[in-house]
Amino acid sequence: MAIEEEPKEKNPEAEPTYESVYANNHxxxxxxxxxxxxxxQVEQHPxxxxxxxxxxxxxxxxxxxxGYYLRLQVAWHEAVNGEVKLPSNLVPNKLEATAEDYENxxxxxxxxxxxxxxxxxxxFGS
Numbered sequence: 001m002a003i004e005e006e007p008k009e010k011n012p013e014a015e016p017t018y019e020s021v022y023a024n025n026h027x028x029x030x031x032x033x034x035x036x037x038x039x040x041q042v043e044q045h046p047x048x049x050x051x052x053x054x055x056x057x058x059x060x061x062x063x064x065x066x067g068y069y070l071r072l073q074v075a076w077h078e079a080v081n082g083e084v085k086l087p088s089n090l091v092p093n094k095l096e097a098t099a100e101d102y103e104n105x106x107x108x109x110x111x112x113x114x115x116x117x118x119x120x121x122x123x124f125g126s
Contacts, residue, residue, distance in 0.1 A: 025050050035063040091124050 012018055023039035030036070040052035058066070078084055095116050097105070105113060120126070 021054050023054065025052075027052070034059050086124070091126075092120070094120050094126070 013020070021039065023041060025040045025042050027038045027040070028035060029038065034057050036055055036057040038052045039054040039056070040050045043049045043051050074084065095113055097113060102110065102113070
């Protein structure tokens with residue numbers, strides 16, 4: 001009986017269809033089935049514009065894994081190099097809710113609101 005060899009790990013950069021692009025901006029689109037991330041580059045001349053050049057669509061399970069690994073990579077980078085500082089105009093606004101709004105939230109919406117608030121504090125420190 002032949003023993004199957006494990007597939008050797010490929011170098012993705014050696015693939016003929018591999019592309020490496022730069023992005024300093026992103027936007028997300030969602031559907032029930034998947035998440036699409038559009039990547040682009042800010043162009044400032046002759047006027048401010050974002051030139052979106054690449055879109056990556058993935059199922060939600062893959063998006064969840066990617067979110068986990070991205071948070072790990074940022075945490076490691078900050079542990080080694082110090083906090084990544086964001087200009088204040090790039091920090092997203094915190095979700096706001098009055099006491100009445102909060103009381104009227106369904107349990108699912110309240111749980112999401114609390115998660116978004118906690119993540120905002122963890123990532124942006126406010």
